[in-house]
Amino acid sequence: EVQLVESGGDLVQPGGSLRLSCAASGFIFSDFAMTWVRQAPGKGLEWVAAIDKRADVTYYADSVKGRFAISRDNSKDTLILQMNSLRSGDSALYYCVKLTGRMSWYFDYWGQGALVTVSP
């Protein structure tokens, strides 16, 4: 059974930093690209960042480019999102999501999310 467990969510002040982790199990982590998707309270889904299976290539939404960094440790089956220069608009539930597909990547398994609140 695929399991994705996020941790690291917290209340942080504007301009602060936070590091989210996602522990993966139930599949061969190093065989799949991974991604983070966020959802602000009462809003829709917004893709944040993605990383290919070997960590060779990363992708970022324009709204977080230059502030967030996605990485992975395939030896520990762990996905990381380092978030710097946080803004109130970054407040959301952050989902760790497994990607699948070849030419088209899509989201097939989702974690339960880590809550990030950016507030003075």
Next chain:
Amino acid sequence: SYELTQPPSVSVSPGQTARITCSGDALPKRYVYWYQQKSGQAPVLVIHEDTKRPSGIPERFSGSNSGTMATLIINGAQVEDEADYYCYSPDNTGVHSDWVFGGGTKLTVL
């Protein structure tokens, strides 16, 4: 930037057929994926590659994609199908340049 458009809400009575649409200019050339998100829960994939149901998804869920519009169809909608539904249609060139969800449709079954 690329956009996918969904109606904000759809309402049906139990047992009726619910249809949720997703429109986008690139849909004739791309697959569409549908996600169900019940209140307080993480999204779940209910349709992939336009028409395919993942294991465990009830047969009443189906999908179609024609022209610039894709449709999620729930035949005989149940109260437990009440949820937000999101469409997603990635590029299929291997470039991975579009990561856009539709705005979501709230399905009410009552």
